[in-house]
Amino acid sequence: MSQAAQIKSVQFESVPSIEIDYMELDNIIANEFNNDKENLIMILQAIQRRYNFLPRPALAYLSTKLDVPYSQIYGVATFYSTFSLEPRGRNIISICLGTACHVRGGERVREKIEGALNLCDGETTEDQRFTLETVRCIGCCSLGPVIKINEDTHGHISSDQVEKILDPYE
C-alpha cells in the first residue's frame, strides 16, 4: 500500500461508521450461507456487495455469529485482493494488467488514469467518484488493453481516450 493510501485508511477509521442492518446480516449468514464457517469468503463477498466495502462492525458481528476469531476474519479479509476495508468509490475502475494487456500498452493506460484522477492503485478519489483497482486478466485478451468500469468493459483503449471514457461515470 502506498503511503497516501495508508494515511487515508487511518482517516477512514475515524469516520463515523455506517449503519449496519443486523437483521439483513443475519439473513445473509444464516439463510443464504447456513451459518457455515466454510462459506466465510462468500459471506464476506455478500457483505461487500451490500456495503461496497467490509465495515468493521459487520466483521465483528460475523465473528461471533460464526464462532470464528476476529483475527482470522481480518486475515481472510486482508489476504484476498477482492476485499476492501475502506469505503470505495461510486464507480470501480478495474484496469486489466494481464500479460496480453501489458504487452499491448496497459501500463500506459494505467499511468494516464492515475494522472487524470490523481490517485494510485487501490485508492479512491476524494469525491468518492472513482476507485482504481488493477486486476490480472479478465479474459478479454482480444480487446486489450482493457478496462472495466463497474460492469462495462471498454476494449482497445489508447491512453488518449481515457478522459472521454471516464466522463460519463458520475
Next chain:
Amino acid sequence: MKIQSVKDLEQIRQDYSQRLYYPEAVKVNIGMASCGIAAGAKASFDKAIQEFPNGNGIDISQTGCIGFCEVEPLVEILGPGKPRVMYKNITEDKILETIQDYNENKFNKKWILGQMRDPRSLLEDDIENPLAGVTPLEEIPFLEEIPFYHKQVKIALRNCGYIDPDSIEEFIAKDGYFAFLKALHDMEPKEIIQQVKASGLRGRGGGGFPAGIKWETCARHNGDRYIICNADEGDPGAYMDRSILEGDPHSVLEGMLIAALGIGSNQGFIYVRNEYPLAVKRLVSAIKAAVKYGLLGDNIAGSDFNFNIKISTGAGAFVCGESTALMASLEGQVGRPRAKYVHTVEKGFRQNPSNLNNVETYANVPAILLKGADNFAKMGTTHSKGTKVFSLVGKIKNTGLVEVPMGISLKDIVFDIGGGVPRKKKFKAVQTGGPSGGCIPEQFLNLGVDFDELTKVGSIMGSGGMIVMDQDTCMVDIARYFLDFLKEESCGQCNPCREGITAMLDILTDICTGNGKEGDIELLEELGMMIQKFSLCGLGTSAPNPVLTTILYFRDEYEAHIKDKKCPSGVCKPLFHYEIDEEACNGCTLCAKRCPEEAITGEKKAPHEMEQEKCIKCGICYDACKFDAVLIK
C-alpha cells in the same frame, strides 16, 4: 422429468437435434461469452430480440464462444435447407442487416467468416451430417479451410459456440451425459479409471500429472472422498477454462460425475474465480438443470449413486490455484499452501482424500469414455496425449482460443493459426505457462508443443496461455512484470519466495530504470536458483522462470540496459527517447495531432520535429505513425 436410462436421454437427443440441426425457422446463434459480450454481442442480441420478439420466423439464441475472439461478435445463422453461415464483427448496427442478408440469400462476403461444412462434434458420428443435402455457397470458404480453424481439433471445446450453455437439452442433443450413464450402468469404478489411464490424459491446469493415476491413488485412500474442480484460472492471458464454463458448463459437471463414480465420492466442489461472474451464473444454472433431470442429487438416474456439487467463489488470490491453498480457501481460510509430504489425494479438503483437476481436464473425460481411450491416445506425442487448448494472445493477428493436437509446432500455432505478428513487426518470443513459465525465442519455433518439450527449453505448458511478443516488447520489462505480479501474489509464509522475489524485483527495477550494475545478471541467476530450490510451493519454485529464460535467450537486452543504459525496444522510459526520422517523415501531421503534450511541431508535408523536454514518452506518436518515421533511440 427425471432421467432413468439411456433411452430417456436418447429421446431428448432426438427432440432437440431438430433445434440444433434442422430448425423450422431461421435460427440466429449469437456468441455470448464474456469476450463476445465485451465486444458488443449483448447489444446485438438485445437489438435482435427487440426486432423479433415472438419469433416471426426468426429464432434468436445465445451460444458460447467459438474461439475466434479477434472477429467477435460472431453470429451464426442457419435456416431450413440453407447453409450455415458464420458472420464476423456483427455489432449492434449490423445485426438486423445481417439477418436480412441471410434471409434474402445475398451472403455479403465482407461480413462472412465462413460457412459450416459439418456442424457435428467429434462424438456424433452416429448421426448423418445435417448439411449433407445442402448446396454450399460458392466463393465462401468453409470454416475448416480458414487458417485459424484448419489445424484445430476440438475435444474440450467441442460444444463451445455450438449450443446454448443454459440449455441442458441442447447439451444432451450433442451426446451429453451419455458417457456418464454408460459409466454408471455399464462400468465398474476400476474400468473407468483404467480408461482414463489408458487415454494418457494429463492434468491441463499446469502440472501435467496423469489424471488416471491421480484418480487411482485417491480411490485407494479411505474417508469421505471429494471431487474438486479447479476453476481458479489465474494465469494472466489464459482464459480457456472461462470459455468452457461459459460455453459448455455441463461437460465439466459430467466429467466430475464420472470422476465421482470412478473414485467413489458423493460431494463435489467447483472453486471458481470471482472475476468470472458469467461463468458462475452459467454453472449455477447448469447445476439446477442437472438436478431437475435427476442427473445430480440423490439416487441419480434411478441408481443408489448420490452426488452433489457446490460452487465456491475465490476472492482474487493467484496462489489459490495451488492445490493445498485452494483447499484451504474452500474451507473458508486464508489460501496458504502447505508442504505436500502427504498429498491431497490422501489428506486434502477437510483432511479427507480429495481429487483435484481443472476445468479442461474434466471437460475431456466424457469424450474419452464415449469415443474410447484409444481414440484420444491416438492424438499427440508419446507422453502427452490428446489435444490442448491454447489462448493465443498478445501481439498476434488472430487472437483467440485454439485447440490443437499435442505435438504441433509453435510455428504452426503462432504463424499458421495465429496469422503472425500484426503491422509487419518482427516476432520476438512467445511466453507460455503464465508467471511460472518462460519466454521461448524464435530459434525454437519448430518445437513440437507438449508438456516435456516446453520444459526442456525452460518454460512449461502451464494452463495454456501463449502470449506472443514482438520487437516492441522489452524482455527485461516482461521479467520485471511477472516478478511484480508474483511479489503481489506470494502468500508470504516462506522466506525464499517472499524475500527472494522482492530482491530479484528490486534488481530488475534498477535495471529498467537505468541503475543496473555489472554483476546484476549473475546475482539474478543465483537468486533464481535459490528460490527454485528452497521455496515451499509451486508458485515459488517456478517464480524465477520468466527471469532465467529471458536471461538465457535475451542476455543482450539485459546487457544493453545495464552497460549502454538503453532499452532497445522502447519500453523502459528512462532508457530511450523518440526521434523523428527526417527522411521517412512525409509531414502527414498525424503524430502532431495526437500528441497530448504538443511536443511535435511541423508544417504539413514537411518533416516534423520533436521537443524532447515536452515528450512524456507515451508512445502515441510511435503507434500512430504509418511510415515508421518515429524512431526509438
